[in-house]
Amino acid sequence: MTPPPLIAFAFANLAILGWLAAAAAPILIHLWMRQTHRETAWAALRFLRAALERQARRLRLQHWLLLAARTLLLLLVVLAAAKPLLKSGVLGGGAPTHRVLVIDASLSMSAIDAEGQSALEQAKGLALQLVDNARAGDTHSLVVMGADAGAPLGRPTSDGGAVRRAIESIAPSQGVADLGQALATAQRLIDTAGEIGATQRQEVVFLSDLAANTWTPLAETEKNATVEAYATLAEGATLSALDVGDSSLPSVAITAASLANGLPTLAAPLEIRAEARIFDGESVERIAELLVDGAVVSEQRVTLSNDQPTPIDFVYKVDLPGVRAIAVRLADEAGAEDRLSDDNTRYVALTLRPRVRVLCVAGAPGAADYLADALDPTGEGAFEPVIVSDADLPTIDLTDFVCVFLSNVRELSSGEAERLHDYVVRGGGVAWFLGDRVSPQRYNDTLGPLRENLGAGPRSTSDLRLVSADAQPTDPAEPAEPGDNSALVPGWLSPSIAAPSYRVDPLDYKHPIVRPFQGQERSGLLNIPVMRHLPIELPESAAVSVALALENGDPLLVTGEVGRGRVAVLTTAASLDSVDPATGQAWTALPAWPSFLPIVRGMVTYLANDGGVRSLLIGEPIEGRVARGAVGQVAIEDPTGGEAGRVAPDESGAWSFRGAKRVGVYRFGPQGEPANGSVAVNPDPGESDPATVATEQLPESLTVRRVLGDVASETVAAPTPLHRWLLYGALALALIEPAMACFFGRGNG
Template sequence: MMLPLGFELLNPWMLGWLAAAAAPLLIHLWNRRRHVETYFAAMEFLLRAVEASRRRLRLEQWLLLAVRTGILVLAVLAAADPLWEGLAVVPARGQPTHRVLVVDASFSMGYRAGGKSRFQRAKEIAARIVDESPPGDGFTLVLMASPPRIVVATPARNPADFRKELDALELWHGKADLWRTLAAVEQVLLDARRDAPRLTAHEVYFLTDLARSDWAWASQDSASREAFLQRSRRVAELAHLVVIDLGQPDAFNAAVSELTVDQPAVLVGDPVQVRAEVRLYGPSASAQERSPSPPKPEGNGEATRLPDPSQLVERARRGLAVELVVDGRPVDKQAARLSPGGKANVAFAWRFDTPGDHVVEVRLEQDGLEIDNHRYVVLPVRRRLRVLCVDGRPSSDPFRSATGYLQAALAPRGPRAGRVEVEVIPDSRLRETSLAGYDCLFFADVARFTAAEARLLDGYLQTGGGVVFFLGPQVQADAYNRELAGAAGSLRVLPARLGPLVTRSDASARLNPLEYRHPILRVFEGHEAAGLLTTPVFRHYRLDVAPQGAANVVLATGEGEPLIVEESIQRGRVIVVSTAVDDPQWSAMPLWPSFVPLVQEMLQY
């Protein structure tokens, strides 16, 4: 039974005893009826004596009657066990209650304001909910993470044991999966209804910062959004839902959002470009001016002033310090100037003097959320690269074979001599060759591949290796498509299917670098004298690239036909060059000055 203003009676049936409050009045009326009035002379003087005090006596009698009646009313209300709500975290309930505490453990809950993280505040509020709950209530605990974790599945009746599980919760360094968390909550509620029927009331508390990345289901497609709403309604039918927002509307956060290294294969002494993207997340400056936020209460209600968000914004406008750290040692520093909602790109250059695995870190100066101020990458640095060339037309004369020009381009003479170790085998030895230990495979004019060879290449790609196919006059397009292009259940090794052979009517037409968007061609931007765009191509296979696929066109002909296509497959990368590398009737590519840098960029990529 609920009364206005949060007043509640745990034993409302006791109100029936309020009828006993009429007993004093009934006794009074009964005694009045029993008296018989008789007048005689001697009493007349007494009546005149008390006439002056009659009103006072009547008031005393009414007060005495009210006290007797009030005592009975108060006794009945005390037996009904009244409670006032609204001053505690947990409303008092008349029936035993099952409370599900869902603690958001996503990385944004690590944001610190007023000396405490949101995650710490969530645990403190959850502890208050437990402490202020009446005896006999049960508690279950769900950690909102990805995947979510049901920490306490069966309603716990011992608050001390439950507090130990709550105190042991740790922040999850990732996003939260709201969809699967709701599924876990729904299962916990259904299990509690079956296994703990004495707990007749159910409540679910979400302690979260309502991060947009975790809660923005309105931006999902209609089917996902409708499924989410249906699950939410089912949970709402099973329990009363409470969301406790621990976020700050004026919070700003600077983060290293991206870290890339241009060369996945790094050699000792090679210059390495480390690029980082830094962002400043938070409300826009205009929104901040329109809606200033007052200090939020923490702890027992006392006001604790949060750090002024304009301090981080002002520092970002002047320039946040971004450091390059190699193997735990700071080696360079730059400034990234940012405005709210903006981003900045920072580039570092570094050379490694020793081989081995090196840890590269880009570190941002401290703010409220420490976890996203760092990004790491481990770079394997080698003295040389091992390359296997598979020749589809082997010859004792290197420049009459299909791989002669490739060998010269992969291991040129000069300062870079000895940095690439090239081994050549005929295509007939591919099946008996172990591919472990090779950084990259180059195939030149190989006629066809068997199913066993396709499995060999698929396994090599799973280890992160790189494969480059140069086509040619011996290539059987149907065999390539059947064994390597994923047709009819076969393995997919090629980024594009091979179409018919194309003979260009104007071989001198310039090639199209597609604005040098791909990293392989970036080195040629602004250097047209290198000859890449004027490379004569007479024949090539048409490459059919799926419009919605992950393959990227690196270089195209002037007619728009893909000439070089690349895609990341498994853990490796595959490049297909649709023309020949050694046949002058197909292309003059190896005779052009752009050939050596083009092959070197393919190898580095």
């Protein structure tokens, strides 16, 4: 298909041009007013003829000047009413031009029109036309937006053949276009052109579908990085955009997919939940498929609706442990219309275990028994608690467990604390259950946050008192600055106090651990008796949150984030063996309470974080950690089974890979060894939505032309208007014409 010709001049009110005939009015009046006379010889006038003939030439010139001024005045008024528009942003004239072509290659640009041509193909065709129409002395630069964002040519060039080859080599991507990054790249290329003195005129042309997912930041009224980058670019260049979007066909998409049971094991079937939608179309039936490691294992027919997402649920039992790739896909069907097919599949990556192993560390005999019973009361469930004493902790390989529970452990050595910290930052979870053996001072020194990072005031989310009224902190705290989140115990502990509480505040059930209790008031959560606890003072950090509070406002259950992992603290005991020496009562009846089991299991699910299920969007880095000091690189396997790349961990064991540019499941592990981790990379669901940004919301300095099929319409967002200048000219003539008439009249008087 040949791209449409580009026009640089138009009229907003073309019909007004019919009034140009009014410009003939002064001429007609002039002709009408000419006197017709009959010559009669009169001797006395013969003496005046000579004088009149001497002035005739001057009078005719004055009449023609007045006639021209009056005619031009009418012409300017009519042309101003027609609102002529100068569209010089597409192909400029005059001086040699450095033209930066910014081509959108994001996922939405793969959408096809009724003829089967994608928006990216049309954009590339228009870009080639711009290159072919360039004049001698023009130079070009190329910027690509999408997963393969960058400047393929590196710097401005006058080699048209090289520019054409670079444009033709642009491939569709499944990523999102970063408009801010593209603006910064265009600015760098313009600066480079200025440094080499190659051109005098700078021009930037965007070829895009103006998808809202990409262009909304530029349309926002408040300042942001994209708006500021655009303003800087517009100071030194003419900017225009060619809109190649076409949403005439409907589009279906899988917009979400996740695992309902957060800790997948071989003991229970997988519960996969997905959502599908149809955009710009009526309700339609499609077949949804469930795939495990690329093989279709189940399917169902669903009705997709345009007004709301359609839920899709699959239940399937997998019998093989290890890394598994799960996908939900809308099957291809003959005759089904779909403008964008790359968003019809969504992936879930998970690691299936025979059972969920939890290490329960007992600081005293029997201290972890209630925890083990809550996790696995029958011995055949999905959880596998392993009880060890605190003395055995240094010999245990923590990587075999999804989380570690420490119950009534008096203290940890610095070496043990370092091992736990390394385990958590790599994605593990640690929960502390306090008791009568716990040494608050040792915990604070070895595991707690820096004292200066604590705040003494109440949290903004509730009326919690961070330190109990009858417990004085060991150090007065200054107003806190937000601190780091590296502490394994996310607060500063004070000695235990006897503060009987018979009510527990779930804080509106906002925390994921207690959210399942909402609407279950008879579950026993709200009336847990707690006789003694350790007050905890919390830092002012978004990484720390309170899940449960006691009747006096003190935190009962606190969670925090450390690296990629999570930690939790229960400020009372997890067994009935911790006894108040003054009363002989147990610290709490929670271990025997009906709500204990769901709380403990909820803590495992929360601490497991992704639970072996990880998902990213294209463009986000794949990150992980290996053991500190590990030798060798981490190998990343792409969705096809080939090697996507290798990365070397830093000194702390952290690594990051930014080369995931295709959707699917990526596996990773030590080089030369089987993969031990995985992550699903999915398209941004915003790319599925064909909604575009309104051109009137874009900056006035950006000239936007709508290109649809073979027709280039005259819809321009903000061309250069000329009617004001025409009106200024008409006003000037309206002032000059009377002055001319007066001057000529006096001169002839």
